[in-house]
Amino acid sequence: MDHSMHNFLYPLTVYRRPVEPAQLVFKANLQEFAHQVSYISNLNTNGKLSSDEAFSHIHHLWKTLKRSQATLRLEHLRDQAMQVGNVVNLRQPFCPNANSLDCFSFGKVVSVMTTEIGMEVLVHLCNADGVELYTDEFGYQAIYSFCLDDIQIPDLS
Known part of the structure; x- marks a missing residue:
């Protein structure tokens, strides 16, 4: 050889x-x-x-x-x-509480975890530019959990 x-x-x-x-x-x-x-x-x-x-x-x-x-x-x-810091679209507008008129269509990814039932994405509610808008009643940036099915995957085209 x-x-x-x-x-x-x-x-x-x-x-x-x-x-x-x-x-x-x-x-x-x-x-x-x-x-x-x-x-x-x-x-x-x-x-x-x-x-x-x-x-x-x-x-x-x-x-x-x-x-x-x-x-x-x-x-x-x-x-x-799903990288931390990216802004993702929520499939349906999310209202943090029933009394609020504010509904959000975007979230900034804080963390992505794999659980027994699938992938869980933790987000801060924000606008399309990634400016975090919603704070809870104590002034803290609230973190909300969504399953991967609630996050809109980008289109291939």
């Missing part, structure tokens, strides 16, 4: 890019796609599957792979949106 092939198969340097779970999942999906395409191609070559059937199966696998990529991108955007 020549030296350059040995370096390729057994590299001595470390991977320097940040490893993200979405990348790992997509690479696994891509490997599964390649495996399935190889299997379908072999069936076609051996006459067990017609060319039209093989094409339709591969086309369906391709659509599934593209859909998984879009889903992973959406999850990555959601993770970016």
Whole structure:
């Protein structure tokens, strides 16, 4: 084995890019796609599957792979949106108390926690510019808890 092939198969340097779970999942999906395409191609070559059937199966696998990529991108955007300090949209205006006429559509992320029932986002109520507006009766900035379903995820387009 020549030296350059040995370096390729057994590299001595470390991977320097940040490893993200979405990348790992997509690479696994891509490997599964390649495996399935190889299997379908072999069936076609051996006459067990017609060319039209093989094409339709591969086309369906391709659509599934593209859909998984879009889903992973959406999850990555959601993770970016849920960074502490970012302003997020609330799905429905939130009124802190029944007597108040003030209802808020935005919150500044204070903390994100994973609980048994899902992800919980703690926010300060604010305006679209991130200026925190609401304080409780003692003058403290109140923190409100929302589940992830109550937070609007940014659109991909």
